[in-house]
Amino acid sequence: MKTINASQSRPQRSRGLRRLLSRGAGGALALAALACVSARPALAADAATIQRGAYLAAVGDCAACHTAPHGKPFAGGLPMTTPLGRIYTTNITPDPDTGIGGYTQADFARAMREGVAKDGHNLYPAMPYPSYAKVRDEDVAALYAYFMQGVQPVKQTNRDADIKWPMNMRWPLKIWNAFFLDKAVYRDKPGKDVAWNRGAYLVQGLGHCGSCHTPRGVGFNEKALDESGGAWLTGALLDGWYASNLTGEHNTGLGRWSEADLAQFLKTGANQHASAFGAMTDVINKSTQAMNDTDVNAIALYLKSLPAAGGDGGPAYAYDAQTTRVSLSRPANDAGARVYTAYCMHCHGADGRGFAPMFAPLAGNPNVLEKDASSLINVTLNGTRDLVIQGVPAPYPMPAYADVLSDKQIADVLTFVRAGWNNKAGAVGVAEVAKLRTRTQAAR
Numbered sequence: 001m002k003t004i005n006a007s008q009s010r011p012q013r014s015r016g017l018r019r020l021l022s023r024g025a026g027g028a029l030a031l032a033a034l035a036c037v038s039a040r041p042a043l044a045a046d047a048a049t050i051q052r053g054a055y056l057a058a059v060g061d062c063a064a065c066h067t068a069p070h071g072k073p074f075a076g077g078l079p080m081t082t083p084l085g086r087i088y089t090t091n092i093t094p095d096p097d098t099g100i101g102g103y104t105q106a107d108f109a110r111a112m113r114e115g116v117a118k119d120g121h122n123l124y125p126a127m128p129y130p131s132y133a134k135v136r137d138e139d140v141a142a143l144y145a146y147f148m149q150g151v152q153p154v155k156q157t158n159r160d161a162d163i164k165w166p167m168n169m170r171w172p173l174k175i176w177n178a179f180f181l182d183k184a185v186y187r188d189k190p191g192k193d194v195a196w197n198r199g200a201y202l203v204q205g206l207g208h209c210g211s212c213h214t215p216r217g218v219g220f221n222e223k224a225l226d227e228s229g230g231a232w233l234t235g236a237l238l239d240g241w242y243a244s245n246l247t248g249e250h251n252t253g254l255g256r257w258s259e260a261d262l263a264q265f266l267k268t269g270a271n272q273h274a275s276a277f278g279a280m281t282d283v284i285n286k287s288t289q290a291m292n293d294t295d296v297n298a299i300a301l302y303l304k305s306l307p308a309a310g311g312d313g314g315p316a317y318a319y320d321a322q323t324t325r326v327s328l329s330r331p332a333n334d335a336g337a338r339v340y341t342a343y344c345m346h347c348h349g350a351d352g353r354g355f356a357p358m359f360a361p362l363a364g365n366p367n368v369l370e371k372d373a374s375s376l377i378n379v380t381l382n383g384t385r386d387l388v389i390q391g392v393p394a395p396y397p398m399p400a401y402a403d404v405l406s407d408k409q410i411a412d413v414l415t416f417v418r419a420g421w422n423n424k425a426g427a428v429g430v431a432e433v434a435k436l437r438t439r440t441q442a443a444r
């Protein structure tokens, strides 16, 4: 643990003192001044507050962006792709020169909730401050205590964004904020109980779930920041993965999930309906599994209260294996069934039910039913990134087929999966697979 500001204010303090003395001020005055200055590090927060701050940092998943792979905790440097170009996350350790050691609590609150750094420059909204704007003062204070006193200072200089003039000018972000930033912190909604309001507060605020799960508008802004907007959490494509619909929609959303199913997914990354992959793996690894039961259950309760939105308005999924059983028994007649029997069936089953929660089911899986097939193509090409629950990596991750199957074979097998077991989702084209293959391989 580090005692903040002591080291920083020391040179200043002695300089001030020397000035006082050189002006010939009386000893009493100098002593009074000293007493004043040394009263300043009253900043030291108690251990419980720092611990609560550490918990809130996990809820906010600060490490997902501010800790680079193999990098020091919170020292930044992770590249992020934005519509303007590549930017790098910053050092938020309490190092006074390269991190945020010089931030007062007010500076920190402004960065988190308004997207303005200490020196006054506007942050790109890749930092999810439009969500963090809802975080309450007492939680910002606990986070500040943690970052100042519970995080090791690391000397690591921030990297400039790879965005060229004139797009690198930051003042237009002020205009963006005027349009899209709502500065009001979360206020409990009357008529809703404590758990619902806790869930809403976490999902909309620190959890920043909408930053991935809500579609973006023309200004790259989230189309809704809470349940009052129709697009809220209806699903969105980001970086080659489709972040699922989290409303009560019964096919692609969470309509068929119970609150317990949802809590299980957030705690362990899998349940009887689906399993985590893509960007969600990181969220579960670093954030939701660390949440206490009260908070996970509150999130589940809140999400289950969202009325159905998005989806195509079709009837609710009902399991039916008849036609699929026929194709699988005569795979010679069906190119997709051929690939499925050879490469997928031993894990996902002839009945498409897999062995959940270990092996994801494909029958009725919301990600399989989703109109946008990006996630399915991506997961088949690249497999799943390791889910790590309580320190234990998932024993049987989904293998990567990029080097095994052609674009045509992947399109065929996914078309088969999307039509199988009464899934009724559209065919997948070869061009779609080729595009994602090129894109994800370039990123590797």
Ligand code: HEC
Pocket (backbone or CB within 6 Å): 056, 057, 060, 061, 062, 063, 064, 065, 066, 080, 087, 088, 089, 090, 091, 092, 099, 100, 108, 111, 112, 117, 118, 122, 123, 124, 125, 126, 127, 128, 143
């Ligand atoms: C989705 C990625 C992401 C997450 C999650 C995230 N940040 Fe950031 N943050 C960024 C990026 C990117 C920047 C730099 C933006 C820029 O340079 O314009 C940033 C900048 C900051 C800054 C300004 C620092 C400086 O040097 O100017 C602070 C403070 C900060 N983040 C704190 C936090 C805290 C606290 C959390 C967790 C509650 C958090 N961030 C979570 C992406 C993220």
Ligand code: HEC
Pocket (backbone or CB within 6 Å): 203, 207, 208, 209, 210, 211, 212, 213, 241, 242, 243, 244, 245, 246, 252, 253, 254, 262, 265, 274, 275, 276, 277, 278, 279, 280, 281, 283, 288, 299, 366, 367, 375
């Ligand atoms: C960095 C982006 C990102 C963030 C932030 C994020 N998610 Fe996700 N989430 C995804 C992606 C991508 C998927 C689709 C892959 C999957 O099913 O795991 C997903 C899937 C899910 C699913 C499974 C839905 C299904 O039909 O299979 C749930 C539930 C979920 N997220 C809840 C949340 C909650 C709650 C939060 C906020 C605490 C959150 N997510 C934050 C990207 C994100």
Ligand code: HEC
Pocket (backbone or CB within 6 Å): 270, 273, 274, 275, 276, 277, 339, 340, 343, 344, 345, 346, 347, 348, 358, 359, 360, 361, 365, 367, 368, 376, 379, 380, 384, 385, 387, 394, 396, 397, 398, 399, 401, 413, 414, 417
């Ligand atoms: C070795 C076992 C194994 C094989 C073989 C396998 N998978 Fe998977 N698959 C998994 C596991 C396990 C998951 C869940 C992801 C995780 O836990 O990492 C998964 C997840 C998926 C998902 C995402 C489902 C979701 O939860 O939303 C799809 C789609 C998928 N597999 C398709 C296929 C296809 C197509 C093939 C054949 C080309 C295949 N799988 C072969 C084990 C396997």
